[in-house]
């Protein structure tokens with residue numbers, strides 16, 4: 147891809163993230179409907195859908211030939227038919243949006259032939275814009291992010307999601323995380339995978355692990371962590387897909403092997419392998 151095309155895509159992704167974030171903040175102060183998607187712990191609001199439509203409209207106005215994979219499925223086409231695919235989560239952290247009115251973000255990524263080129267995560271409540279371009283580094287409000295610190299598992303501040311639910315309990319995964327939590331310095335659970343991965347890129351957290359995330363949850367965050375110098379794979383150590391669900395492990399590279407070995411060892415101890 148030409149440098150000028152990449153630059154234009156980046157500018158559009160940044161503009162979309164900012165205007166989507168502003169729209170969600172504005173709509174948060176007005177009445178909106180909240181529905182259950184699959185259960186009481188899986189919410190969707192009218193704002194999620196409005197914001198997604200707003201972003202899709204802006205993208206297709208400039209690039210009608212591009213495809214979109216968005217959580218709310220307001221794009222009609224089959225995302226796998228397109229060479230250039232935008233992977234969007236209009237509001238990552240809907241539960242936080244509804245309950246806390248903070249700790250949610252817009253996540254926008256651009257993939258070309260399956261390769262992650264651009265990742266943007268915008269936190270409108272704090273006006274924090276995280277962005278990364280493949281080969282050009284990761285940035286927070288224009289300041290370069292680089293993971294240069296050496297971290298051991300014992301010193302790590304980790305973050306997780308999904309683990310504390312019924313499914314995790316049935317699979318014995320909660321035991322692995324319980325063990326991990328007693329091994330590391332601290333464990334956090336913020337409720338927005340996109341923000342949590344952005345915080346790993348920024349060094350505010352040393353690592354993030356999740357049993358299962360959708361492509362739109364990690365689409366941008368994974369590019370941010372990699373461009374900051376971190377490592378991102380599935381929990382089994384495999385490369386992440388760009389259009390499917392996966393477990394996710396994103397961390398400072400200096401303790402990646404230690405974390406991976408610890409998780410694999412815990413799986414064996416829990417009888418999962």
Ligand code: IPD
Pocket residue numbers: 217235237238239240241307308336337338339340358359360363
């Ligand atoms: C959710 C958040 C949460 C993660 C869930 C996601 P949503 O996204 O990223 O942190 O644990 O798996 O579904 O539904 O708020 O966009």
Ligand code: CA
Pocket residue numbers: 189190217240
């Ligand atoms: Ca959701």
Ligand code: CA
Pocket residue numbers: 217235237238239339362363
């Ligand atoms: Ca999400």
Ligand code: CA
Pocket residue numbers: 194217235236237238239240
């Ligand atoms: Ca969402």
